[in-house]
């Protein structure tokens with residue numbers, strides 16, 4: 001029998017050789033990499049609200065939500081969230097990963113087709129995998145390709161016995177781009193599939209009062225025809241947790257079958273209290289949203305003018321593409337040494353190495369200028385090696 005630890009060592013050696021070794025490090029420097037897009041994780045009003053809380057016990061929720069773990073603040077937050085994004089009902093779970101993974105496992109099965117954008121998040125792909133459904137990848141953002149796969153599925157199964165599910169992010173976390181939501185909704189009308197839309201990186205920034213990209217691009221009836229919308233509390237809300245917005249019966253169904261919900265301790269009660277407060281703050285932050293988007297446009301323009309290659313980002317997530325893992329690590333290390341917290345993202349998270357620059361509403365114009373200046377300097381150093 002192979003020795004387990006020898007096997008582990010070999011795997012690590014191979015990861016090192018490919019410049020793909022990762023380690024956890026304490027953060028420092030100006031934030032150009034987190035998902036705290038609205039700066040709520042360190043918002044002073046959030047701190048005040050937290051300090052004003054009289055009911056701190058229990059720290060932990062002590063059980064799953066179906067046993068003793070369901071605090072009134074959780075029900076309250078779910079209702080507030082569902083109202084905010086104009087959905088019928090919402091289900092709070094411990095993380096966004098749990099939400100996607102558990103949702104897809106719950107609604108898909110081996111006799112389903114699940115059509116997924118090739119670049120969807122790991123939590124989506126793993127949920128499809130665990131469900132045993134027949135996974136059909138379409139090329140990133142390519143809704144013509146999705147259409148041709150839907151047509152093919154129709155030929156294979158003309159009576160529609162097999163359920164069809166389509167799942168996509170509304171804003172892709174590693175590319176900063178979005179599918180054409182209008183076209184997606186018209187395909188839904190034509191083919192009648194179940195639609196799962198992950199708003200993780202768009203919520204808080206886009207649409208009226210930060211309600212998400214669907215509120216920017218779709219009308220209310222289209223929004224309400226989306227079967228499941230997935231959100232995370234870990235990004236624009238500055239906390240942690242996941243939330244699924246769906247019909248009332250959709251929520252009842254998940255409460256009864258979703259294993260990552262049923263068999264896991266409920267989130268901390270304080271999280272849902274803070275989440276209600278964060279949601280009310282977020283709704284008022286139009287100025288911050290404007291600042292964030294104008295900084296993002298400025299950075300994209302400036303990077304292009306200075307000859308850097310970036311993705312077709314339409315958002316505050318601006319990935320700068322590089323040739324090799326070694327180059328990405330060199331650039332990130334250089335920037336970090338100068339107090340700019342930019343991280344290298346490498347395979348298997350993405351197919352090509354990059355710096356994932358994500359902006360937040362706390363950044364200032366001079367931070368953006370400084371980032372571009374340092375990028376020009378690190379490029380010079382790299383080219384002279």
Ligand SMILES: Cc1ncc(COP(=O)(O)O)c(C=O)c1O
Pocket residue numbers: 095096097098100121123169173198200201232233234240241242
């Ligand atoms: C698109 C997308 N969905 C879901 C998640 C998971 O959310 P969480 O970090 O709350 O587990 C992520 C995490 O980065 C994500 O990028």
